[in-house]
Amino acid sequence: DTGVSQDPRHKITKRGQNVTFRCDPISEHNRLYWYRQTLGQGPEFLTYFQNEAQLEKSRLLSDRFSAERPKGSFSTLEIQRTEQGDSAMYLCASSSTGSRETQYFGPGTRLLVL
Amino acid sequence: DAKTTQPTSMDCAEGRAANLPCNHSTISGNEYVYWYRQIHSQGPQYIIHGLKNNETNEMASLIITEDRKSSTLILPHATLRDTAVYYCIVRVSPYTGNQFYFGTGTSLTVIP
Numbered sequence: 001d002t003g004v005s006q007d008p009r010h011k012i013t014k015r016g017q018n019v020t021f022r023c024d025p026i027s028e029h030n031r032l033y034w035y036r037q038t039l040g041q042g043p044e045f046l047t048y049f050q051n052e053a054q055l056e057k058s059r060l061l062s063d064r065f066s067a068e069r070p071k072g073s074f075s076t077l078e079i080q081r082t083e084q085g086d087s088a089m090y091l092c093a094s095s096s097t098g099s100r101e102t103q104y105f106g107p108g109t110r111l112l113v114l
Numbered sequence: 115d116a117k118t119t120q121p122t123s124m125d126c127a128e129g130r131a132a133n134l135p136c137n138h139s140t141i142s143g144n145e146y147v148y149w150y151r152q153i154h155s156q157g158p159q160y161i162i163h164g165l166k167n168n169e170t171n172e173m174a175s176l177i178i179t180e181d182r183k184s185s186t187l188i189l190p191h192a193t194l195r196d197t198a199v200y201y202c203i204v205r206v207s208p209y210t211g212n213q214f215y216f217g218t219g220t221s222l223t224v225i226p
Contacts (some may be wrong), residue, residue: 004157033213042201042216043158056213091157102148103214105157 002026004106006092012112013082020078021109025094032075033103034067035091036060043091049075050097082113117141118202123221126196132189134220136202139183147178148214149187151198158201158216161187192224 005024013019025032030051035043046065048056051072061067064082069075079086089110093103119137126132138147146165150158162169162176164185169176175188189196201219 035213040218042199042218043214045213045215048213058213089155093157101146102160102163104160105150107157108155110155 004092004094004104006090006106006109008109009107010110010112012114014114015084016081018078018080019082019111020076021090021092021111023075023077023092023094023106025074025092026104027073029094029096029104030072031095031097031101031103032069033093033095034075034077035093037089037091037108038087046077079111082111084113087111087113117215118204118217120200120202120217120220122218123223125223125225126189126192128194128224128226129191132187132192132196132222132224134187134189134200134202134222135184136186137184138202138204141182141204143182145204147176147182147185148203149174149176150201150203150214150216151196152201152219153195153198161200192222194224194226196222197224198222 007022032049034046037043045058046061047067049069064080067077089108091108093105095103146163148163149161152158162174164176178185199219199221201216203214
């Protein structure tokens with residue numbers, strides 16, 4: 001399978017704990033995106049990398065959230081001191097540079113904070 | 115904020131064409147229209163995109179009006195597996211980056 005993969009697919013944690021999600025993009029894609037999706041809503045942009053550089057961050061990305069893409073390949077999204085409001089699906093997408101900018105999404109990580 | 119307007123929900127009979135409309139009146143001249151769909155609990159799936167001309171691929175057709183203020187996604191022969199939320203996405207001016215704004219989409223139900 002050469003698509004975008006995410007790990008884990010599901011995560012249950014207690015409030016106050018830290019969690020980390022991983023995204024492996026399509027191998028030749030240099031751009032990587034993180035989105036968050038809550039029930040009944042469309043995905044909302046969190047942050048975006050081009051290669052290893054984090055070029056944009058949404059206002060949704062509070063100080064408790066941090067994302068990295070250290071070698072320009074896989075990326076991690078960490079949430080510190082989780083809150084119940086962090087419960088959501090976290091989606092990763094990747095694309096290659098170009099004006100058409102078609103993003104391909106992974107299956108998502110569903111987080112439940114108790 | 116999403117800059118597209120879509121109906122909240124639609125039904126379509128199995129085997130018939132599903133026509134999903136989208137209004138994007140503030141679209142800029144160099145911005146593409148993208149369509150994605152999301153089946154329950156899965157990641158969004160790319161369907162098709164276009165700029166000015168109508169586009170067709172193995173999944174769907176995209177009809178963009180001449181003034182580019184609206185478009186229609188056509189699934190020519192809807193099947194039960196096409197039941198999903200369909201998102202129409204454009205990047206609008208001022209250019210704010212490479213992210214997509216999804217909105218709430220159209221929930222399409224294909225009825226047997």
